[in-house]
Amino acid sequence: MPISAKAFQAWLQGAAPAVSTADICRISGIKRTTLAQQLVRGKVAETTLVSISRALHRSPLEDLSSFENYAELAGRRQPPTPAELVSQIATMDLLRAVIGRSEPERGGRGSDGIPPAGAALSPAPHATAVRNWVDAIDDGELRHRVSAATGVAPQNYSAQLTANRMSPELAIATARAAGVGLTGGLVATGLMTEPEAGWPPGAKQSALDALSDGELTALAGERLQALGKALRRQEQEQAQTNKIWENLG
Amino acid sequence: MIGILQWTTLAVCGIVAIARIPSALRGQNRSVFFVYALMTLVILLSIEAPYMAVDRALGGTNLANLVLRFLIFAAIFLLGLGIARGFGAEDAPRRITGPIGMVTLGTASLVIVVVFLMMDTAGSSTGLVSLATKDAHHAALVEYYGAAGRLYPAYVMLALLPAMLRTAASRLPGLLRLSAGLMVVGTVAITLSLLSPVIPPSLGILRFIFNYTAVLCLILGLALIWLGKARASRT
Structure with missing residues (x-):
């Protein structure tokens, strides 16, 4: 509201x-x-x-x-969980981190070096921030609980995630239903910046550094797969649009 | 009311057809231009004054009505093929050019010609209205003639309805979905016009509404696709 x-x-x-x-x-x-x-x-x-x-x-x-x-x-100010912090790191930053860890000679820092200059993480929100945030705090039943609490139909909820959008009210209701800090969704939807929401500076970077190589690689792989799917769908839609234009335009 | 509907439809159709002439001369999608041009002629021939003039020139035997039917078939064939190729899956064009499509087209054409020859068609009359009042025999023949004329357009549009519905419900750009939606409305109107024989005379205006709604929706749907394409190529 x-x-x-x-x-x-x-x-x-x-x-x-x-x-x-x-x-x-x-x-x-x-x-x-x-x-x-x-x-x-x-x-x-x-x-x-x-x-x-x-x-x-x-x-x-x-x-x-x-x-x-x-x-x-x-009321209660709960700091963001590591999973929430990582969810707000852009896919390309995650990939950069994968490369940085595995190929120190190509500008990466290796396993125990110092991050290269200019490699700061881009500020939230990123292109799939809302869905990644919900996925990060979802215990498998979250969508049902949010739906029951707010009366928003699950398919509308999913449509909002796909569009990378969510009303502040729904974002707070989601955070409440997941039992995490209430401002996480406000950051993911871009209503507030991380500092404005009270996220400590460097928190995202620390959460990223805390991931093991295996966790980081698996996460980056998931993101890359989702990105590939979205791009493929876009390409198919473009092809279909062109086909209509060619034949009827 | 009917007059306004008729002349508006004619104007819309004619303007789009004229607007398409330059691109048709450049060789871009001529079949779409032919759809507009044929539709314009069809509407022209379904309005009283032009019909009378054309038919008198052709000898006053309502030959113009027979020509009108085949103009409709040609326009629907081209439009159907375009919709099938644009909206449909790989096999959709075969519904138009495949055996079932061709048999439907052939049957409808044959029935129209045979029934036309069976009638005493002297005396120009839009929609063959005055022929139907001659006697019961002619009244029945006019109904068969009309039914055969509506059969092919209804077949083509219904065969492509799933493809249109799929496009309208897709995630494609809004303008394209609107176009597909308009064409769905046009299809529904064409299908409803199949009911013409059972529409009571007191509701006769419904026949006109179905027919012109169908034409307007199809033309507007096509024009919007063109608009979207033009807009996209400019940016």
Whole structure:
């Protein structure tokens, strides 16, 4: 459930009392028409709040948790699990790590060296971040529990994962059902950055370093296989589209 | 109401056909251009004034109606082949060009010609309406004639319905799925027009609605595919 416009305006009054709406939009990069439309409809998107909070150099997490329906974010702060951290590493970074560990002479660091310069992990979220996050915290029954708790049909849930999308509310419900920190899904969906969600700096890198060669290689293999499948499907769709265009266009 | 539907359909069809002339001259997908051109002629001949003019020129024996039927068959054949090749699996075109398709086309053509020759067709009349009122014998023959004329289009479109439904439900670009969906609607309308003989005269307007909905949906579906292709090639 997005934030109610009334609560949002009250928050904005407190957060930036002397700033005009036009200035708010300018510094946060939100279109004026978008904000106006959300206010008229009475529902303000979480991304709007986060963008404004970020632009005002406030804490998006604290600001979001100041709203009634996100109050639980303020409660227990559970750090992300290693599996969640690894799930938020982009596939190409995982592959780079595989190469780095196995071929030190080609720019890798070998088994006990120092990582090469410029090899920092790219920030979350990556192209399949949402699905990988859910897979990382799924004990096999998670989807059923989320579905039962929120009333979202399993096929809609899966469609969201495929589209690499999930509403903040559903992301929190998923984290709750899995018993992990509530902000994990907010990072995976790109609503908040890792530091904003309270993830310690370098946590992803440490989680990656903690993987054994076997674990890392198996994980990279799974990701690569999924990527191959997605690419093949895209290619098939393109071929089919071209066939239609050739014959009927 | 019927007039508006007829002339709108004619205008849409004619505009698209004219717009396709340059690409047809360049040799791109001429069969699609022929579908538009044939459809334009078909609609022209199903409107009273042009039909009367053409038929009088042909001798006033409703020969124009026979020509109209074969124009429809030609348009549907080309359209069906395009849909089968574009939407369907490898074996889909055989449903049109294979033995069953050819037998259906042959039977429908034969019945149309034979029934036409059996009728006293003097006196131009759109849709052969005035012939049907001559006597009971002619009324029955006109019904057979119409049924045979609707048989082939319905066969072709129904044979390709699964392929259209699959495309409409696929993950392909939205515009293509919309096109496939429009063609599904067109197919349903063509199929419903098979019911024409049992539609009571008081609901006679339904016949027109089915026919023109079918043509409009098929033409718009085709045009949207073209639009999507043009848009993609520009970027």
